[in-house]
Amino acid sequence: MIAILADTHMPKGKRALPPQCVEKVGAADAVIHAGDFFAAPVLAELRELSPAVLAVYGNVDEEELRRELPETLAVEVGGRTVAVVHDAGPATGRLRRLRARFPEADAVVFGHSHLPLHEEEDGFQIFNPGSPTERRRAPRHSMGLLHPTPAGLRFEHVWLG
DSSP states (O other), rough: OOOEEOOOOOOSSTOOOHHHHHHHHHHEEEEEEOOOOOOOOHHHHHHHHEEEHEOOOTTTHHHHHHHSSSEEEEEEEEEEEEEESSOOOOSSTTTHHHHHSSOOOSSEEEEEEEOOOOEEEEEEEEEEEEOOOOOOOOOOEEEEEEEETTTTTEEEEEEEO
16 A cells, blocks of 8 residues: 655644554555645654655656656556656646646645545546645545555545544
8 A cells, every 4th residue: 555645745834654554654654745744844754654655746846856756756656657756737638637747647646725625537547645634625635545456456535524
């Protein structure tokens, strides 16, 4: 199982990852973070919790994170390819646009909007985990889990708090 995060935007006030999120990240084989950590210590915190952190930078990330992390990433999960990017652009046409941008990918994980989303078309999936710390217009704080199965990739949202 892989934990999926985006848009943690920490530190900010007393903001911290919710205990349920920390538990899921700690139990996962790896964590994918789709950008907007904000500060480098957040990446360090995730690296203490998880054996592998696969991440891209987002639009609010400090320069240190922009130097260390790529803008996009492709990872193999259970024999399938998952692309990761922070900003997937406008909602209209997003699935088709991401499929064209990442033609080798079976799925794309993204963030930026803070809105949980999972769409699928002809076996291609896009997934936004939402945010565990700053829900904005989303109904609840959230994160995601990715389960590689013999049938393919199975994404799920985890509602926090």
